[in-house]
Structures are given as structure tokens and as C-alpha cells.
Amino acid sequence: MLAYIVRRLLLIIPTLFGILLINFLIIQAAPGGPVEQMIANLEGFEGSATSRVSGGGGEVASGGNYRGAQGLDPDIIKEIEKMYGFDKPAHERFWLMIKGYLQFDFGDSFFRDAKVTDLILEKMPVSISLGLWTTLITYLISIPLGIRKAIRHGSAFDIWTSSLIIVGYAIPGFLLAILLIVVFAGGSYLDWFPLRGLTSNNFDQMSTWEQIGDYFWHLVLPIFAMVVGSFATLTMLTKNCFLDEIGKQYVTTARAKGLSESRVLYGHVFRNAMLLIIAGFPSALISIFFTGSLLIEVIFSLDGLGLLGFEAAINRDYPVMFGTLFIFTLLGLVVKLIGDITYTLVDPRIDFDSREG
Incomplete structure (x- = not known):
């Protein structure tokens, strides 16, 4: 029974990793990330950020990359991406997240100004x-x-x-x-x-x-x-x-x-x-x-x-x-x-x- 419990506990590690990885990949394909929402707010839009941001002549990509905005300084966009950690590639962000989770450090909420x-x-x-x-x-x-x-x-x-x-x-x-x-x-x-x-x-x-x-x-x-x-x-x-x-x-x-x-x-x-x-x-x-x-x-x-x-x-x-x-x-x-x-x-x-x- 003890050996069975140990095996099940060890099996939790790859199971957690797999679930987090699959959901992380799904999230990367979902439109309307925090960068897009912040850009939409700065440009004065009240609707959902999942749609195209057209007020500045640009649009939001579904993968989390903002493709041009005539009304918003590109340096500001880069600062927003850096603030939310999107200045790094996806695989690097995932590994940083996993390293934090190993220490039960889930980071800070993007919008609530508090630790998760x-x-x-x-x-x-x-x-x-x-x-x-x-x-x-x-x-x-x-x-x-x-x-x-x-x-x-x-x-x-x-x-x-x-x-x-x-x-x-x-x-x-x-x-x-x-x-x-x-x-x-x-x-x-x-x-x-x-x-x-x-x-x-x-x-x-x-x-x-x-x-x-x-x-x-x-x-x-x-x-x-x-x-x-x-x-x-x-x-x-x-x-x-x-x-x-x-x-x-x-x-x-x-x-x-x-x-x-x-x-x-x-x-x-x-x-x-x-x-x-x-x-x-x-x-x-x-x-x-x-x-x-x-x-x-x-x-x-x-x-x-x-x-x-x-x-x-x-x-x-x-x-x-x-x-x-x-x-x-x-x-x-x-x-x-x-x-x-x-x-x-x-x-x-x-x-x-x-x-x-």
C-alpha cells in the first residue's frame, strides 16, 4: 500500500505539468489577452478586447501580439508587454511559471494589485x-x-x-x-x-x-x-x-x-x-x-x-x-x-x- 501511495504521489507531478502545458497552449491561441485589454483601455474603448482595436488604425492579434497602432506610441506598447511579461517568448514564460509553482509562488494578479x-x-x-x-x-x-x-x-x-x-x-x-x-x-x-x-x-x-x-x-x-x-x-x-x-x-x-x-x-x-x-x-x-x-x-x-x-x-x-x-x-x-x-x-x-x- 505504501509503494502504491508513493507511485501515485510521483504521478501527480507529470499530470500537473501536462494539464498546465495544455491549458497554457490553449490560452496562447485565445484572443483578448491582458496586453490587448490594456491597449483597448488606453485608447478609450469600453467593449471587449477580444475584437479588433480599430480606433488607432491597428488590430489585436489572437496570439497576444499587437500589430500596429497609429494612435498609440510603440514604446508604450512595449512597456505594456514588459509589464505583463509578454516581452518574453511563450516557452520562456511557461518555464518561469513552472519554476514559481514549484515554490507555490503564483505571482501577482494583473488587475487586482494582490498576490494570487x-x-x-x-x-x-x-x-x-x-x-x-x-x-x-x-x-x-x-x-x-x-x-x-x-x-x-x-x-x-x-x-x-x-x-x-x-x-x-x-x-x-x-x-x-x-x-x-x-x-x-x-x-x-x-x-x-x-x-x-x-x-x-x-x-x-x-x-x-x-x-x-x-x-x-x-x-x-x-x-x-x-x-x-x-x-x-x-x-x-x-x-x-x-x-x-x-x-x-x-x-x-x-x-x-x-x-x-x-x-x-x-x-x-x-x-x-x-x-x-x-x-x-x-x-x-x-x-x-x-x-x-x-x-x-x-x-x-x-x-x-x-x-x-x-x-x-x-x-x-x-x-x-x-x-x-x-x-x-x-x-x-x-x-x-x-x-x-x-x-x-x-x-x-x-x-x-x-x-x-
Whole structure:
């Protein structure tokens, strides 16, 4: 097991390198880089810098090179390129970026006047709050519900709970979030919950218990909007895994030995049925952390990592884009490894060394 973990950790290095390289090459072909945006701003254009800059008689190339500008001094253009590091060839910029990442130095944001590391640390609590509580609540409800549905398969309970979770799955999270704001956050009806932010303005003046209550009070609506659509997949996966295991021969044998239904279910079936569910945990957690919460962050004015990465992509803030990509990828690979290790905790019969052999 130790050898397997070491190999997986070593494999993270080329995987990270490959992902960063592919995305770097894609970015080089994308129009509207920071140099073009700065030139457009200096020439007084308010629109997107991805289009041709025609006011000075020149145009912006998609590869990041500005081809002539009659209204802008070429020396100024060179200074802008130097300021953003575009005075160096692409391969040199990539290697400088990799050298910095080896020391977890992601550089400075082009437009926020702050270090990328500081920005990520600043936004991390919001994403951790949304991802952690959403994942925890989803698993605490979906797994027992899926087990119950498997035990009572075909009953009225199974049918109406399936109907409810499918309806919840069909409602987009952002649409439900808007509905919750309209109904419960002072939109048109009730004013029970705060509309924006993770804490109140006077949070620092509250006592410890008041701070805890205020924190969870702000989380109620966004977490509810994210959780409702998350039940269906995990609940049905749990149910189907248990149904598949319940029909196997070893369950019949255990019942024939006189074991109670609870002992058969949780002593034998549970360990085998949970393997597939555990396998999907890392991807579900990372998805909720960094992608599933984007629209929720926007709607509830929660300034987290999802919103940070989205704004960086729109503004072509390359240091923030690649810094968040590096962090997201690294966390995803590490969590995936943790999921594999958890396999052995649930079922010690699994041997990764013999599987690879």
C-alpha cells in the first residue's frame, strides 16, 4: 500500500505539468489577452478586447501580439508587454511559471494589485463552507435514504421519494436560488434570511455563539439551493448498489445462518455496496467546491474561488487563472488518492499492489 501511495504521489507531478502545458497552449491561441485589454483601455474603448482595436488604425492579434497602432506610441506598447511579461517568448514564460509553482509562488494578479496566493486564501473560506456543508448534508441524507429505498423497493415509500428527488434534480440550482431569494430573503414575500454575504457587517462585534449562528444563518439559502439537486444521483446510486448486493448468494447464505436482517444489511452488504459510492466521493466533492457553487456565489454575492476563477477567465487574468487551475488540479488528484486509500479502510481485502500486478 505504501509503494502504491508513493507511485501515485510521483504521478501527480507529470499530470500537473501536462494539464498546465495544455491549458497554457490553449490560452496562447485565445484572443483578448491582458496586453490587448490594456491597449483597448488606453485608447478609450469600453467593449471587449477580444475584437479588433480599430480606433488607432491597428488590430489585436489572437496570439497576444499587437500589430500596429497609429494612435498609440510603440514604446508604450512595449512597456505594456514588459509589464505583463509578454516581452518574453511563450516557452520562456511557461518555464518561469513552472519554476514559481514549484515554490507555490503564483505571482501577482494583473488587475487586482494582490498576490494570487493571497487572493486564493482570501476566497477559500467561502468555497470550503459551501462545498463542505453541501457534501456533508447530501451524504448524510442520501445514503440512509438510498438504503431505505433499497429495503422497501417497489413500495409506496420508494415511489413517492423517487418522485420527490427527481423533481428536485430537475430544478436548476440557480433557479431555485432565485426563488428562495424572492420568497425568503426580502424579495417579495418574507424577509427571514440575509440576502448576501457569508457573515453580517457587525460579525466581529458578536459573541462566539452569535458568530456561529450568524454564519449558519447566512448559509441556509445557498446550501439549500445546492443540496436539493444533489440528492438524486447519490440516492439512486446507493439504492442500486444495495439492491445489487442484496440479490447475491452470500446474502442468502447469511440469512440461512439465522443472522438478523440488520446484521446482514450492515455487517455484510454495507461494506460491499459502499465501494462504488466512495469512488464517486472525490469527484463529487471537487465538483461542488469549484464548479457547482459558481452561480450560487454570484446570486448570493458570495466571493469564493468559483467566482474568482470565472472573473479571471473573463478578464484574462492569467496568473489567477493558472494559479487556481493548479490548486484545483492538485486538490483533485490528492482527494482522488484519498478516495482510493479509503477503499482499503472499507474493504481490507482490496490490494492495490496485486491489482496493478
